[in-house]
Amino acid sequence: MHTLSNLEVGQQAVIAAIEAEESLFHRLAALGFRVGKPLSVMRRAIFNGPIHVRLGTTDIILRRIDAERIKIG
Amino acid sequence: MKRIALLGMPNTGKSTLFNRISGASARVGNWPGITVDLMSAKILMGGHIAELIDLPGIYDLHGFSDDEQVVRHFLAHNTVDLVIVLLNSTQIDRQLSLLLQIKKLNLPTVLTLNMADEAKRVGITVDTENLEKELQMPVIQISAKYGDGLPKALQAAASVIHQHKTAPTPETIYHALQEDSQIEREMESLIQHNVQIPVMLNDNTTDKIDQVLLHKWLGLPLFFIAMYAMFDFIFTAGKPLQEGIAWLLDLVRTSTLEPLLSSSPAWLSGLLLDGIYNGLATVAAFVPIIILFFLVMSMIEDSGYLSRAAFLMDALMARMGLDGRGFVMMLMGFGCNVPALMGTRVMRSRAMRLLTMLVIPFSLCSARLQVFIFMIAALFTAEHAPLVLFTLYVMSFLTMFITAILFQGQYQNTEPFILELPPYRFPTPRQIVLRGWQEVKHFLNRASKFIVIGVVLVWLMTNFPTNAAPASVDTYAGQIGLLFAPILDPIGINRELSIALIFGFVAKEIVVGSLAVIYGLQGDALMAHMTTQIDWVQAMSFMLFTLIYTPCLSTIATLRNESKSTGFMWLSIAWSLGLAWVVSFVFYQGARALGF
Numbered sequence: 001m002h003t004l005s006n007l008e009v010g011q012q013a014v015i016a017a018i019e020a021e022e023s024l025f026h027r028l029a030a031l032g033f034r035v036g037k038p039l040s041v042m043r044r045a046i047f048n049g050p051i052h053v054r055l056g057t058t059d060i061i062l063r064r065i066d067a068e069r070i071k072i073g
Numbered sequence: 074m075k076r077i078a079l080l081g082m083p084n085t086g087k088s089t090l091f092n093r094i095s096g097a098s099a100r101v102g103n104w105p106g107i108t109v110d111l112m113s114a115k116i117l118m119g120g121h122i123a124e125l126i127d128l129p130g131i132y133d134l135h136g137f138s139d140d141e142q143v144v145r146h147f148l149a150h151n152t153v154d155l156v157i158v159l160l161n162s163t164q165i166d167r168q169l170s171l172l173l174q175i176k177k178l179n180l181p182t183v184l185t186l187n188m189a190d191e192a193k194r195v196g197i198t199v200d201t202e203n204l205e206k207e208l209q210m211p212v213i214q215i216s217a218k219y220g221d222g223l224p225k226a227l228q229a230a231a232s233v234i235h236q237h238k239t240a241p242t243p244e245t246i247y248h249a250l251q252e253d254s255q256i257e258r259e260m261e262s263l264i265q266h267n268v269q270i271p272v273m274l275n276d277n278t279t280d281k282i283d284q285v286l287l288h289k290w291l292g293l294p295l296f297f298i299a300m301y302a303m304f305d306f307i308f309t310a311g312k313p314l315q316e317g318i319a320w321l322l323d324l325v326r327t328s329t330l331e332p333l334l335s336s337s338p339a340w341l342s343g344l345l346l347d348g349i350y351n352g353l354a355t356v357a358a359f360v361p362i363i364i365l366f367f368l369v370m371s372m373i374e375d376s377g378y379l380s381r382a383a384f385l386m387d388a389l390m391a392r393m394g395l396d397g398r399g400f401v402m403m404l405m406g407f408g409c410n411v412p413a414l415m416g417t418r419v420m421r422s423r424a425m426r427l428l429t430m431l432v433i434p435f436s437l438c439s440a441r442l443q444v445f446i447f448m449i450a451a452l453f454t455a456e457h458a459p460l461v462l463f464t465l466y467v468m469s470f471l472t473m474f475i476t477a478i479l480f481q482g483q484y485q486n487t488e489p490f491i492l493e494l495p496p497y498r499f500p501t502p503r504q505i506v507l508r509g510w511q512e513v514k515h516f517l518n519r520a521s522k523f524i525v526i527g528v529v530l531v532w533l534m535t536n537f538p539t540n541a542a543p544a545s546v547d548t549y550a551g552q553i554g555l556l557f558a559p560i561l562d563p564i565g566i567n568r569e570l571s572i573a574l575i576f577g578f579v580a581k582e583i584v585v586g587s588l589a590v591i592y593g594l595q596g597d598a599l600m601a602h603m604t605t606q607i608d609w610v611q612a613m614s615f616m617l618f619t620l621i622y623t624p625c626l627s628t629i630a631t632l633r634n635e636s637k638s639t640g641f642m643w644l645s646i647a648w649s650l651g652l653a654w655v656v657s658f659v660f661y662q663g664a665r666a667l668g669f
Binding site: 024032048052059066 | 137138197270293487494
């Protein structure tokens with residue numbers, strides 16, 4: 001299954017599922033990560049750093065390890 | 074007195090709104106059971122005095138972060154008569170969830186939509202009249218930055234504050250939060266009916282700037298250039314200011330205080346001048362640096378660049394259990410540890426803040442640099458000098474990394490690293506000045522007593538008993554040095570140097586001066602005499618110890634204030650002393666074993 005972590009820069013996708021423990025899930029939801037929402041990857045930081053994602057009107061950075069929990073349809 | 078809580082998500086301009094309403098009257102209040110500073114201010118609301126409290130920015134009323142727990146604790150244990158919820162208009166499509174959660178608490182609530190100007194620019198429109206009807210509460214569009222809509226918002230607040238509703242208990246808070254999916258549906262319908270968001274936002278200035286500042290290859294070099302420029306500005310502008318303050322204090326001392334005390338006994342004038350007055354001077358020396366530091370910090374924080382720095386530096390910092398914002402503070406520590414420690418407040422996870430605060434005191438600050446330059450000039454050739462100084466900087470970084478790696482298990486950060494990248498914004502001069510003023514006030518209120526007492530204690534130790542020459546081996550300080558001789562001898566530190574180390578607890582700026590008093594010599598004569606007393610191996614060992622052990626009283630006072638934990642302060646002191654000893658021991662014995 002594809003996750004946000006292996007999306008290419010510039011690619012768009014729709015969130016299919018969020019498989020995270022409660023605390024991470026709440027934070028993601030509050031920042032707008034909800035099933036069915038479209039998002040796009042703006043850029044990735046060098047040395048395997050965080051991913052810059054755009055979700056609606058919000059730009060967010062998150063680590064790859066957390067991005068793996070967001071499944072893409 | 075009525076109590077008003079100000080609540081909102083991070084990056085919505087909540088502190089700006091708070092400062093707008095309260096002016097410079099805000100102070101840090103004490104709230105039982107809460108480990109972060111909450112600002113509060115007395116304001117006039119509908120003809121009555123009310124207390125306004127700036128609660129930490131939260132994403133979710135039932136989240137698990139430290140701040141979210143603080144807000145829940147506050148709401149459950151304090152009566153609140155009115156909640157002002159502040160949301161960012163440009164992100165209303167997701168931030169409305171927080172308001173709906175708060176609405177469930179059944180407290181009188183006013184909704185203020187901030188950044189009305191920005192929303193208009195990107196083409197987002199909100200039907201506030203209809204939203205008011207559906208939410209059954211006043212909804213007002215404002216700009217906290219420029220003050221637009223503020224009188225209207227305060228008027229609305231005054232009109233609902235007297236509505237009597239039953240206060241929530243911890244149980245009602247818990248139950249109110251069980252209905253998550255309902256909130257999501259409610260939010261979607263409200264947005265659909267009342268908000269229009271264009272498919273493409275009209276403003277792409279931020280995107281253009283990000284293409285350069287977050288560029289794969291240019292991003293990091295630009296970050297380091299920006300950091301260097303900032304650093305350079307703070308300390309080139311700060312130095313003459315510090316010197317000016319020192320000159321003024323000295324003038325007051327020689328022209329007024331000394332003649333005034335000339336007839337009083339030596340111990341009294343010593344206590345008043347070398348103890349208390351010097352203590353106050355130590356405190357005053359930090360004021361310009363703190364102001365300048367927060368002038369610059371509020372600029373990079375409010376502009377949105379700090380989150381970008383976190384993005385750029387995270388790959389490296391994550392391995393040490395820290396984040397990119399911590400790196401900015403570590404770098405600033407190379408100028409002065411005190412404001413760098415205060416700056417860690419931008420990190421909202423307590424564990425990560427404590428870990429960063431444990432690391433910062435190892436950065437080679439400008440005061441320590443003065444000691445090193447003196448010692449290097451006295452005991453090393455010009456040829457070796459750069460290498461020695463470079464080694465000390467490397468050691469500074471090494472001790473920071475070692476500390477972070479060793480303690481990251483102890484201070485495990487449980488909050489996910491997920492940050493918003495807000496659009497680039499310019500803070501107003503008013504915002505910047507207020508911030509600098511608040512931080513200085515905070516430092517003076519919390520640290521000055523501690524620092525003055527410490528300076529007086531060291532003065533007592535180095536001037537008593539009265540029959541001993543000041544700072545000589547016969548004083549209490551000398552006796553303490555003697556007591557610790559069994560552990561200081563193996564690292565090559567003699568009686569005189571150990572007295573200098575005791576002075577060094579106060580501030581590293583006075584170490585060179587204390588050596589002058591201890592040996593009774595000045596300048597070149599002191600340097601020449603030192604070469605007859607110690608060799609370069611001892612000097613290096615002394616410098617390593619000076620680098621690593623507790624930087625100064627002001628740092629200790631700040632550590633205690635910011636962590637709100639005396640235990641943490643002692644841990645930092647003990648760890649740095651222990652590490653300093655081990656490093657000096659390995660170096661000194663190693664060098665001796667190699668025949669130096």
